[in-house]
Amino acid sequence: MKKFRKILLTATAMLLVMSLLVACGSNNASKESPAANGGKTEGNGSSSSEPVTLNLFVDQPWWPFKDWSGDIPEEITKRTGIRLNVTVATDEKQLPIMLASGDLPDLVVTSTQYQQMSNSEAAYPWQELIDKYTPDFKIDHDRIAVNTVSDGNYYTIRNNFSTAEEWKQHEKYAFSNGAAIAVRSDLMEEMGNPEVKSLEDLDALFGQVKTKYPDMIPLVLTPTPTWAKGYFAQNFGAMISGLIEENGKMLYALNTQELKDMYLYMNQLYRKGYIKAENLAYKSEDQAKQLATTGKAFAYAWDTSGADRLTAATQQSGYSWEVLPIKISDNFKHERYDSGWQGVFITRNNKDPEASIKLVQFLMSDEGQKLAMWGQEGTDWNYDENGNYPVFQYNFTDEDIRLQKGVYYWGLLGGSAVTEQLAYFNPGTQTTKANQELSALTTFRPEIGMVRPDSDTEEQVISTNIENLIKNEESKVLLANSEEEAIKAYETIVEQANKIGMPILEAWANEKYEQVKELFE
Amino acid sequence: MKTNTNDAMRELPLNWQGDSLGRRFKKQIAFQIFVWFGLAFLLVFSYAPMFGILIAFKNYKISSGISGIFTSEWVGLRYFRELVRDYNFPNLVRNTLSISVLKLIFSFPVPIILAIMLTETRSAFMKRFVQTASYLPHFISWVIVSGMAYAFFSAETGLVNNLLISLHMIDEPLKILTDPNSFWGLAVGSAIWKEAGWWTIIFLAAIAGIDPMLYEAAEMDGAGRLKRIWHVTLPGMKAAIVSVLILSIGSILGGGLVGSNFEQVMLLGNSLNNDKSQIIQTYAFNVGLAQGRYAFAAAVDLVQSVIAVILVVSSNAIAKKVAGSSLY
Numbered sequence: 001m002k003k004f005r006k007i008l009l010t011a012t013a014m015l016l017v018m019s020l021l022v023a024c025g026s027n028n029a030s031k032e033s034p035a036a037n038g039g040k041t042e043g044n045g046s047s048s049s050e051p052v053t054l055n056l057f058v059d060q061p062w063w064p065f066k067d068w069s070g071d072i073p074e075e076i077t078k079r080t081g082i083r084l085n086v087t088v089a090t091d092e093k094q095l096p097i098m099l100a101s102g103d104l105p106d107l108v109v110t111s112t113q114y115q116q117m118s119n120s121e122a123a124y125p126w127q128e129l130i131d132k133y134t135p136d137f138k139i140d141h142d143r144i145a146v147n148t149v150s151d152g153n154y155y156t157i158r159n160n161f162s163t164a165e166e167w168k169q170h171e172k173y174a175f176s177n178g179a180a181i182a183v184r185s186d187l188m189e190e191m192g193n194p195e196v197k198s199l200e201d202l203d204a205l206f207g208q209v210k211t212k213y214p215d216m217i218p219l220v221l222t223p224t225p226t227w228a229k230g231y232f233a234q235n236f237g238a239m240i241s242g243l244i245e246e247n248g249k250m251l252y253a254l255n256t257q258e259l260k261d262m263y264l265y266m267n268q269l270y271r272k273g274y275i276k277a278e279n280l281a282y283k284s285e286d287q288a289k290q291l292a293t294t295g296k297a298f299a300y301a302w303d304t305s306g307a308d309r310l311t312a313a314t315q316q317s318g319y320s321w322e323v324l325p326i327k328i329s330d331n332f333k334h335e336r337y338d339s340g341w342q343g344v345f346i347t348r349n350n351k352d353p354e355a356s357i358k359l360v361q362f363l364m365s366d367e368g369q370k371l372a373m374w375g376q377e378g379t380d381w382n383y384d385e386n387g388n389y390p391v392f393q394y395n396f397t398d399e400d401i402r403l404q405k406g407v408y409y410w411g412l413l414g415g416s417a418v419t420e421q422l423a424y425f426n427p428g429t430q431t432t433k434a435n436q437e438l439s440a441l442t443t444f445r446p447e448i449g450m451v452r453p454d455s456d457t458e459e460q461v462i463s464t465n466i467e468n469l470i471k472n473e474e475s476k477v478l479l480a481n482s483e484e485e486a487i488k489a490y491e492t493i494v495e496q497a498n499k500i501g502m503p504i505l506e507a508w509a510n511e512k513y514e515q516v517k518e519l520f521e
Numbered sequence: 522m523k524t525n526t527n528d529a530m531r532e533l534p535l536n537w538q539g540d541s542l543g544r545r546f547k548k549q550i551a552f553q554i555f556v557w558f559g560l561a562f563l564l565v566f567s568y569a570p571m572f573g574i575l576i577a578f579k580n581y582k583i584s585s586g587i588s589g590i591f592t593s594e595w596v597g598l599r600y601f602r603e604l605v606r607d608y609n610f611p612n613l614v615r616n617t618l619s620i621s622v623l624k625l626i627f628s629f630p631v632p633i634i635l636a637i638m639l640t641e642t643r644s645a646f647m648k649r650f651v652q653t654a655s656y657l658p659h660f661i662s663w664v665i666v667s668g669m670a671y672a673f674f675s676a677e678t679g680l681v682n683n684l685l686i687s688l689h690m691i692d693e694p695l696k697i698l699t700d701p702n703s704f705w706g707l708a709v710g711s712a713i714w715k716e717a718g719w720w721t722i723i724f725l726a727a728i729a730g731i732d733p734m735l736y737e738a739a740e741m742d743g744a745g746r747l748k749r750i751w752h753v754t755l756p757g758m759k760a761a762i763v764s765v766l767i768l769s770i771g772s773i774l775g776g777g778l779v780g781s782n783f784e785q786v787m788l789l790g791n792s793l794n795n796d797k798s799q800i801i802q803t804y805a806f807n808v809g810l811a812q813g814r815y816a817f818a819a820a821v822d823l824v825q826s827v828i829a830v831i832l833v834v835s836s837n838a839i840a841k842k843v844a845g846s847s848l849y
Contacts, residue, residue, distance in 0.1 A: 093810040100583045100815065116813055217677070278676045281699050281791035287671075296677070455813070456582055464812050472609075472799075475792045496608050 051083040052355045059095040059110035060342070062285070063088045063409065064399065070406020072375060076368070082359045104347040107356060109413055111158075111342035115455040118155040123345040125153035129357040137361040145519055146339030146446050150454050157364065158340025162417040164444060173389040174421040175435035176442045178326075178334060179230020182292075182307035182430075183299045185322040187213070196324050199235060199265065206274040209298045218274040220297040222289070223282045225471075227302050229262065234326070236262040237333035241470055242463075243509045244337075245448050250509035252466065252502050254494050258331065260487075263477045267486040270479055280475045295319065304438060307430035308397060323434040327441060334442045337449035344413050363414030373411025374423055380407070389425040396423055397431075450516045451509050459508045462501040469496055577601075577820035583813060600820035609799060617800040617825070620782055621773050621832075623709050628779045629769065631717040633762060636724035637750055652725075655718025663781060666715060667788035670707070674698050698789065701797040707789060708798075712779035720765065720778060727761035728754060763844055770836045774802075774829045801825040 058065075068077070068084045077083045087105065089095060095113050098104055099122060110117060117123055130137045142163040147154040167174065183205075188194070191212060196202050206218040221228035225240060233240050238258035243250050253259050269275050282288050291297040293314050300306060300321075307321040314321070326332075344363075346356045362368040374381050374390050381390040394401050402408045411420070426432050453459035473493050480486035494502075546553065572590065577600060579593045604610055635655065642648045658666075673680050676694035685691045697703050735753050744752060769777035776782040783802045790798035801821060809818025841847035 093806075096810050096813050100810075100813065102586070276677055277696065277793060278699050281793045283791065291677070461812070461814065468807075469608075472792060472795055479793070499606075499608065 051077050051081050052352055053083045053085050054107055054350075054352065054356060054359070055105035056084045056086050056107040056109065057095065057098070057105045058086060058088045059092070059108065059113060061089045061091055064403055065406060065409050068406075070404060072372060072406040073410060074406075075371060075376060076362070076410070079368075079371075080359055080362050082355055102349075104349050106347060106350040106352070107359075108345045108347055109342055110345070114156070114158070114343060115149070115452070115460070117345045118149040118153075119455070120151065120153065120155075121348065123155045123347050124350070124353055125155055126157070126346070126357070126360075127153065129346065129353050133354040134357050134361050137357070139364075142446075143340075146450060147343070148519075156343030156345050157414075158343040159412055159415050160342075160417045160420060161338070161340035161446070166416065166418045167444065170388075170418050170422060171439075173425045174418040175425070175432070175439035176334075176336065176417075176444075177304045177421065177424070177431075177435050178336075178438045178442070179227050179234060179301070180304040180306060180326060180434050180438075181219075181231045181299050181301050181324045182310055182321045183324055185320045186318070187298060188322065196328060198328050202324070202328060203269070203272075206269065206299070207272065210273060213298065215296075216298050217276055217279075217291060217296055219269065219299045219301060220288050220291045221275065221279050221301045222285055223287070224285070229266070229301075230303075231301055231324075232262050232266055233259070234334050235329040235332050236265065237329075237331040238262045239335075239337075241467055242337075243448070243451055243505070245445070245513070250448075250451060250513050251506050252497070254466070254470070254497050254502065255506075258333075260490055263474070263490055264483060264486055267478055267480055267483070271481065275478075277475075277479050280478065289313075293317070299324075304434035305397065305424065305431040307434070311430075312395075312397060321430070323430050326434060326437040332441060334438060335448075336442055336444050337446065339446040339449040342412065360414060363410075369411060369415045369419045372413070373408055373415045373419055375405060375407045380405070389422045392423075396426075447516050447520045448513075450519070451512045453505075453508070458501075459505050462505045465500045466497045466502060466505070469493060469500065574819065574823060576816045577823045579816060581816040581819075583815050596816075600817045601824065603817065604821055604824060609804070612796060613799055613801050613804050614828070616797055617774060617782075617802070617828070620705055620708055620800065621776060623705055624712060624779055624782075625769060625773060625777045627709050628713045628717065628777065629766065631713050632720035632778075633724055633758065635717060635721045636728060636758075637754055639721065639725060640728050640754070641746070641750070652718070652721065655721060657718070658715045659719035661715065663715075663784035663788055666711060667785075670698065670711065670789060674707075699791065699793040701794040704789070704794045704797040708782070708785045711789075712776060712781055712785065715781075716779040723765060724758060724761055727758045731757035759844075763840070766840065766844075767837075767847070770833060770840065773832050773836070774825060801828075 065086065066088055067086050073084070084107075092112060095108065095110055096116070099113065099116055104122065108117060108123075126139075130139075139157060140163060143157050143161065144154055146161065147157050149155070162174075167176075187209070191205075191208055194201070194205055194208065196205055209216060209218045229240050232238075236258045238256060238261070239253045240259070240262075241253050244253050244256065246256065266275070270277070279288065289300075289310075292300040292310055295314075295317060300310060302309075304323065304326075307323045310321040311319070344360055346353055346360070350356055363372060370377065370390075374392070374396075375394070380394060381392045383389070384391050394405070396408075408423075421435070424431055424435065453463055470493065473489070473496070476489040477486050477493070480489050540548065575590055576593075578595060578597060579590070580596045581589055581593045583589075585593060607613075639648055639652055642651070661669075671679070674682070674695070674697040676682055676696050676699065679694070679697075681697075682691075682694040686694065695703075697707060731753065735757070736749055739749050739753050765778065772780065774782070776785075782800055783806075786798050786800050786803045787806075790803065802825065805818045805821040805825070808814050808821065837847050837849065
């Protein structure tokens, strides 16, 4: 009996040790991937036409496509021989953790971690791969300029960017989008369609809603700061955060009178009961949108496509939405500093850099952009009679159809701003009307967006700390019980920002701005 | 039960006095294996990572990998100074301590009282029903609990506010989710709701282990119900109470018995109540992971660990003095 027990114990112990070793070793074993040679041979003896499968991590928790399915992804696979195995981030911290542990998949697409991913340890510089595998892949100078980081390399080309010439070329059909406020047009009609030509008019409109429909919330803000405050920021000529240029000098947005005025205006909207405090606590878009779709909200601060999207979403309830006039103040200013939104990074762990750069080349090509963003020519869309913009055979803004076809969102991996905006050109819709209005008032200044500190620098820490400060403290300004209290709260934020190092950041920005200007000239 | 244990004890090679070291080791080989595995586990997963604390004092970049822990330059107390100078620091410490201590004070007695009440309940159905209903929330994740909190307490759409307003008990909705001053109550209350029933199981087991003869004897001596609880039930539960207390003190900064400080703040904290909701853990998480400042986050966590050690040592000393029993 004793002997048996001894044997049993020793066997169990051995088993434990072995399982430990196996667990440690399994990682290395799987590293040699079958796709290492361009993926042309998958395993033993499979045919050479087998598509290469690359793992893609999408750093956008809201990304609606959870896998590579639908007509469009299949068509992309057919034309490129590449299939993607998609993982969507569960939250915005997942990629930073993956970066930290070095556990990156073949491809990463991100907007917020652009700086962190742009380094030669995490990803391949594109130029290196282009020189080696795809010398015919030509990228224009502006795109390279806005994506080049301080080591002189560019690790991605971000989408949603177009050069001044491209905008010019399509100026009649591709419009810039931006922040807007959608209001219930059925109720506007009931109130006799009051005109909104100034901020005072807007104030009066909300007042009218409050008296006439006491159960409704006059204005609901979507949680994304750009859209929540954007409409007011534009009409006060303010930028909501970050570095801006004023009279040739760079300064932080908090230091501008325009931003202060915007906060004070929004505060008085709150004090009059037009905005609810709880609104500022919402973390997901759905929480806010729900108020609009269930008939509790009269106005919804979102983007220029908001009215059409809400009308589509509330069709069954019989609500209809329209956008408020974009410019309702003489101080109106809309400058776009952005130099793109998200980009595809080919990581150092990539098992097939050649296939990866080819995929990117396809997605950025004219053919690839249209296929991924619009669908298949002939069946999904056709050009209008003059060949200026696509006319769709399906409802382009319908999320369910997008999901089913796998169209539009994959186009955001490489699509330009113009390609994207052409799709939204639909004469007679609220979106097109608003975009047209906004575009006429927009100035593009990507060089200002280039004045951005590199990751792991003191300036970047300061910049993020100030952004966090604004995020944490702005509700004290917005929800102050009197104007004096609001002013005081605003000044406290500026004071804290100065302590965090706002002057250091501004000094750095002015120096950097000079260098950037040279790059652009 | 007792005889079984004795039998087992007799088989153990406990009688090794006078044996040589090698012989003793050989006799105990099976036990040694268990111990060494345990020690190896502790060394690998608890002690070895402690070297990482070094980065709290170094200009460490994650891209330099593990070797970077040793090779990156020393920066002394730079991150600690930065933390202490942060405008949020006093709030963070106050909130961390307050939420943890409040949870210990209020959540600890609840399962004990609930267990006693359940044993005293005569209706078996009622007993079973309450017990099941009270421990079910333990299985609901905090994400869902926070969703439920919105459904119940939202100022605009919440059930509770709508009900109170329609009953004319209040004019203005209660801002339970957004008022900073209600966050501590919300955190403690929801944690008790979620976990109290679960811990009741342990105390019910302790009560079940009390010899019924003691109750009969007490009854013969003329003790009423309350007296029986006081003189028989509570002393009978003492061992369980003390061990659970010690467990919760050990994890006091995580929320003690009911835990979940971190989850609650992540999910129920928002930009309106963050004056009272931000705690050191969430701050470290946001700074460390969202901004990728691991060295700074390590410094923040080290500060929290120091606070935790002070708390554990002092509460242990108090427990030793008051209850006569302690962690060490």
